[in-house]
Amino acid sequence: MAQESAVTLQIRRSYAAPREKVFRAWTETKHLRKWFAPSDEYTPQELELDLRVGGRYRFSILALGGVVHTVSGTYREIKAPEKLVYTWAWEGEPEMGDTLVTVEFHEMSGQTEVVLTHERFPNEKARDEHNKGWSALMNRLAKQMEQGSI
Numbered sequence: 001m002a003q004e005s006a007v008t009l010q011i012r013r014s015y016a017a018p019r020e021k022v023f024r025a026w027t028e029t030k031h032l033r034k035w036f037a038p039s040d041e042y043t044p045q046e047l048e049l050d051l052r053v054g055g056r057y058r059f060s061i062l063a064l065g066g067v068v069h070t071v072s073g074t075y076r077e078i079k080a081p082e083k084l085v086y087t088w089a090w091e092g093e094p095e096m097g098d099t100l101v102t103v104e105f106h107e108m109s110g111q112t113e114v115v116l117t118h119e120r121f122p123n124e125k126a127r128d129e130h131n132k133g134w135s136a137l138m139n140r141l142a143k144q145m146e147q148g149s150i
Helices: 019-027 029-035 124-146
Strands: 007-015 042-049 056-063 068-079 083-090 099-108 111-121
Touching: 007 124, 019 029, 019 083, 019 099, 019 111, 019 124, 029 042, 029 124, 042 068, 111 124
Parallel strands: none
Antiparallel strands: 007 111, 042 056, 056 068, 068 083, 083 099, 099 111
């Protein structure tokens, strides 16, 4: 039996918004489309959500050079507005395997702290690349919320 990788990433970020609103930003395509790309050099293309345990999601983003990056997975746990757990796999990169993402939403004095834990990376390089991506995404979410577009 293969041993699962212990290479894990955890990011914490606070948002000046109620957790129901932050949870919706993570679970509704109309909101995801506004922030779920690491920079303005990427354009969200396909955003499919079947938000239920066992349901699948699929996100595609188009890079400036014309390359499409697609990630998909299955929801393992949904506890609105507290927690999301889902698998994460890049299409066309089988060496990455299925990793696991847990997003927790904690109320903290009128703000929401999001704790994102991404587990089972095959190596530190993959973890570090995802750290850059997740950090950029969470910054973009903060900007959209500050602008009032979410």
